[in-house]
Amino acid sequence: MNPDMTQANASPTPAGETVLSALEQAYRGIAGDDRFVVSHGGRVTEVSPTHYSVSGLSQTARLGDLVSCRGRRGTGAGEVVRISAEGVLVAPFEKTGEIGMGEPVFNRGPLGLAPGPSWRGRVIDALGRPADAKPAPAKGPAAIGSSPVTPPAMQRQRVCDPFRTGVRVIDIFTPLCHGQRLGIFAGSGVGKSTLLSMLANADAFDTVVIALVGERGREVREFLEDTIGAESMKKSVAVVATSDESAMMRRRAPDTAMRVAEYFRDRGDKVLLILDSITRFAHALREVAIGAGEPPVARGYPASVFTELPRLLERAGPGETGRGSITAILSVLVDGDDHNDPVADAVRGILDGHVVLDRSIAEQGRYPPVNPLASISRLADRAWSPDQKRLVLRLRNMLARFEDTRDIRLLGAYQAGIDPDLDQAVRQVPLIYEALTQAPSDPASADPFADLAIKLRAGEPVHAG
Ligand SMILES: Nc1ncnc2c1ncn2[C@@H]1O[C@H](COP(=O)(O)OP(=O)(O)OP(=O)(O)O)[C@@H](O)[C@H]1O
Ligand SMILES: [Mg+2]
Numbered sequence: 001m002n003p004d005m006t007q008a009n010a011s012p013t014p015a016g017e018t019v020l021s022a023l024e025q026a027y028r029g030i031a032g033d034d035r036f037v038v039s040h041g042g043r044v045t046e047v048s049p050t051h052y053s054v055s056g057l058s059q060t061a062r063l064g065d066l067v068s069c070r071g072r073r074g075t076g077a078g079e080v081v082r083i084s085a086e087g088v089l090v091a092p093f094e095k096t097g098e099i100g101m102g103e104p105v106f107n108r109g110p111l112g113l114a115p116g117p118s119w120r121g122r123v124i125d126a127l128g129r130p131a132d133a134k135p136a137p138a139k140g141p142a143a144i145g146s147s148p149v150t151p152p153a154m155q156r157q158r159v160c161d162p163f164r165t166g167v168r169v170i171d172i173f174t175p176l177c178h179g180q181r182l183g184i185f186a187g188s189g190v191g192k193s194t195l196l197s198m199l200a201n202a203d204a205f206d207t208v209v210i211a212l213v214g215e216r217g218r219e220v221r222e223f224l225e226d227t228i229g230a231e232s233m234k235k236s237v238a239v240v241a242t243s244d245e246s247a248m249m250r251r252r253a254p255d256t257a258m259r260v261a262e263y264f265r266d267r268g269d270k271v272l273l274i275l276d277s278i279t280r281f282a283h284a285l286r287e288v289a290i291g292a293g294e295p296p297v298a299r300g301y302p303a304s305v306f307t308e309l310p311r312l313l314e315r316a317g318p319g320e321t322g323r324g325s326i327t328a329i330l331s332v333l334v335d336g337d338d339h340n341d342p343v344a345d346a347v348r349g350i351l352d353g354h355v356v357l358d359r360s361i362a363e364q365g366r367y368p369p370v371n372p373l374a375s376i377s378r379l380a381d382r383a384w385s386p387d388q389k390r391l392v393l394r395l396r397n398m399l400a401r402f403e404d405t406r407d408i409r410l411l412g413a414y415q416a417g418i419d420p421d422l423d424q425a426v427r428q429v430p431l432i433y434e435a436l437t438q439a440p441s442d443p444a445s446a447d448p449f450a451d452l453a454i455k456l457r458a459g460e461p462v463h464a465g
Helices: 014-028 167-172 192-200 217-233 249-264 278-291 303-312 341-349 359-363 388-403 406-410 420-434 448-456
Strands: 041-045 054-055 066-070 075-083 087-092 104-108 181-186 207-213 237-241 270-276 296-298 326-335 353-356
Touching: 041 087, 054 066, 054 075, 066 087, 066 303, 075 278, 087 249, 087 278, 167 388, 167 420, 167 448, 181 341, 192 217, 192 270, 192 326, 207 217, 207 278, 217 237, 237 341, 249 270, 249 278, 249 303, 249 326, 278 303, 278 341, 278 406, 303 341, 326 341, 359 448, 388 406, 388 420, 420 448
Parallel strands: 181 326, 181 353, 207 237, 207 270, 270 326
Antiparallel strands: 041 054, 041 104, 054 087, 066 075, 066 104, 075 087
16 A cells, blocks of 8 residues: 555545544444555644644554544645554654644555566655656555564575675775675765765666665755766665655655665665665654654663664665675764764664764865775675785785874974885875775776776885785
């Protein structure tokens, strides 16, 4: 059942309301029969800017059910976020300005999405409705229910199939495998979205699902049309909930994107799920949970935020044997560049790797501004050959020497010829940094180690071991 709430936009009159009431009464007796779209009705008893309360639905509503309110001024849809004996609390998908006391509200049950192959190339909103001014995408064979089915741990394939992203600094220092979950951590404006869009162009995937949550409306078109481009969009589905949309839409969008990704995974596809950003999703979770009366526990975040994050992210990863996989790459905004922010901390613990972007590196004009010393991929050992691993350890060592002595060298206290390792770092690290610099318009790198070797040929070779 894919509720197109806008279709219910009849203009209710007092007579219309009587009819609705009669329908409501008639349908009360046939609860549970999903042949009937309207199973239960209630009445609005309280309205606030972020929520409204409804009496009469407590016995039948379930958390996550969608409801629609037929107001005198229009129709409003929302989701049940709290149930008590007195009534249910609804977080609206749009603003509550159209909703008035006593107006009828109907329970539409859980959101059912039926993704199909033709969803590729489309941009949809958090409820699966078209957001690209085209007709609704054709429904797939089966509606996917709202309860996520995480593949059982012991039946999941193991993650051991490496792929190249085409972004040199990632492929050398934090190489990835299909089914991995990676976070890109940075403060605002450091380069998260740009790096995500470069990663979204990786050739290694059959389908790419892009969830843009809480982004600026202007950036969405730029991201999809300029950076992803028409060619890559053909195999992509974008789920968009911009910053001006309600907290409920922003909260729903990652789940919708994950359900689309799960559909393609179950068809056997290697799916890449890009989520920009998980922090804005956490903000939406916080807004809805606090509105529903949950007390904040960590820097204003209620406890449910920290159960929802793993619940969502655990759904990514390898599928069951014979199915595909969902590789998830998500951006994490670290408020005020504080990497111990509770959301960043919680997310870091769930993921299989993190890439840290540094403002100071961006300020030097080195893009993508990845700090290789602070970034790790927990599956890198499965992606590197033994030689590559030795080389990367050596490179990291050189970068660390170079960065640790930066102040000394700036003060003029460095003398060549005393420490051969440091001398080599001083000669080669600028070349390495140059080799790792990559603009979004630069071609993807098929062999990053070869690119690095070409750059270093001007200086001494970097010996493994
Ligand atoms: N690879 C790159 N090459 C050149 N410039 C870049 C690159 N990555 C980022 N930039 C520059 O950094 C700016 C900010 O990047 P971006 O929008 O990706 O940051 P963000 O971390 O997503 O920001 P926000 O927190 O506001 O979402 C861009 O407008 C661009 O000028
Ligand atoms: Mg961004």
